[in-house]
Amino acid sequence: MGQCASTKQENDTDESDDESEIEAEKEREALELEKIEQIKKMYYDGIPLFTKDSIRALHQQLLKAKTGDKVWVLNLDGSKSEFEIEVGKCFNGPGEGIETVRTQVSIYYQSIQHLTWSKENWEFVDFCTMPIHHLTQIRDKVTKEFCGRSLPRPDLLREEAEAFFRTCCEEWETSEACKQFRAILDAAKIPVGIAKIVAFACGTFSYISQKPVHSRGISRAATQHALILTVRDVLGKKKDWGSGEIVCYAQDPVYSELDKEILQQSGIQILDDPAGFLEVDESAVVLSFCPNVCVRQVVCDIARPAMMIWDSVILDEDQMEEGRRR
Numbered sequence: 055m056g057q058c059a060s061t062k063q064e065n066d067t068d069e070s071d072d073e074s075e076i077e078a079e080k081e082r083e084a085l086e087l088e089k090i091e092q093i094k095k096m097y098y099d100g101i102p103l104f105t106k107d108s109i110r111a112l113h114q115q116l117l118k119a120k121t122g123d124k125v126w127v128l129n130l131d132g133s134k135s136e137f138e139i140e141v142g143k144c145f146n147g148p149g150e151g152i153e154t155v156r157t158q159v160s161i162y163y164q165s166i167q168h169l170t171w172s173k174e175n176w177e178f179v180d181f182c183t184m185p186i187h188h189l190t191q192i193r194d195k196v197t198k199e200f201c202g203r204s205l206p207r208p209d210l211l212r213e214e215a216e217a218f219f220r221t222c223c224e225e226w227e228t229s230e231a232c233k234q235f236r237a238i239l240d241a242a243k244i245p246v247g248i249a250k251i252v253a254f255a256c257g258t259f260s261y262i263s264q265k266p267v268h269s270r271g272i273s274r275a276a277t278q279h280a281l282i283l284t285v286r287d288v289l290g291k292k293k294d295w296g297s298g299e300i301v302c303y304a305q306d307p308v309y310s311e312l313d314k315e316i317l318q319q320s321g322i323q324i325l326d327d328p329a330g331f332l333e334v335d336e337s338a339v340v341l342s343f344c345p346n347v348c349v350r351q352v353v354c355d356i357a358r359p360a361m362m363i364w365d366s367v368i369l370d371e372d373q374m375e376e377g378r379r380r
């Protein structure tokens with residue numbers, strides 16, 4: 055009898071625990087939904103997700119930050135989020151004798167869609183549009199040599215990579231698409247002075263791809279860089295606004311040293327993330343194709359460049375209203 059009574063009491067306690075957990079979860083979800091609505095309202099009220107000041111403040115901190123330092127990011131609601139720099143920090147696994155090491159800081163630009171999608175894990179709803187993440191690599195615990203997915207990509211030989219880039223530029227320049235592009239750009243009335251071209255996420259081209267669809271280098275990435283040179287050439291000759299030199303910049307964290315050298319030889323200066331964004335102003339032409347980050351949203355928040363050239367964008371405000379990633 056005593057045992058039955060205590061079991062009933064335990065069941066009652068379990069049930070009321072379950073109920074209060076469900077209640078707490080509901081409250082939490084309601085709060086999170088409220089945050090999502092607040093973010094949407096700010097967005098529709100025209101409050102920028104990204105500003106040059108917040109990007110500049112983060113950039114200046116990152117230039118000096120060492121492992122163990124903390125950097126802050128200004129959030130949408132005026133609060134600040136803090137992130138520790140963990141470059142060099144190691145974790146066990148995945149697998150026997152393997153460790154994961156954080157190798158590089160990465161700014162995780164949050165698009166409006168990312169900020170406002172209902173999350174499976176509610177913890178992720180916040181007002182921070184530029185949280186700091188780290189890129190990780192895996193390596194042998196003892197020898198510290200990178201392995202598996204982190205094996206270094208084999209670069210082309212220098213002369214081969216230079217020749218590859220030259221060939222891609224020539225093929226692009228003699229293509230029908232390039233002729234049409236030149237004609238359109240040449241005919242365009244450009245009322246403002248163009249001082250620079252800023253290209254984002256054009257990719258690495260000077261390594262030996264293992265994929266059969268690719269040539270030894272990556273022609274898609276090389277051709278996007280060739281396009282930068284075409285834009286410089288056409289606009290440089292137009293001189294609607296005088297004869298100042300047009301400076302070319304490219305930002306992509308994936309560039310190898312070989313990519314950088316070849317691009318610099320062609321007059322394209324390499325900028326580390328987020329310095330490219332700080333160069334964008336009304337005298338800039340911005341190029342970006344298939345970036346992994348929301349370049350268009352960042353650029354439109356921080357400046358009104360003279361021209362933007364990009365490919366079709368999959369995510370738009372309609373999907374934001376759907377509330378979830380498809």
Ligand SMILES: C[S@@+](CC[C@H](N)C(=O)[O-])C[C@H]1O[C@@H](n2cnc3c(N)ncnc32)[C@H](O)[C@@H]1O
Pocket residue numbers: 254255256257258274275278305306307308327343344345346347
């Ligand atoms: C899907 S690939 C596209 C590459 C190339 N544009 C193409 O069309 O094949 C996405 C590119 O975005 C680059 N990326 C990622 N984060 C970036 C950042 N913060 N700034 C500039 N590029 C970035 C990646 O390194 C990668 O090269």
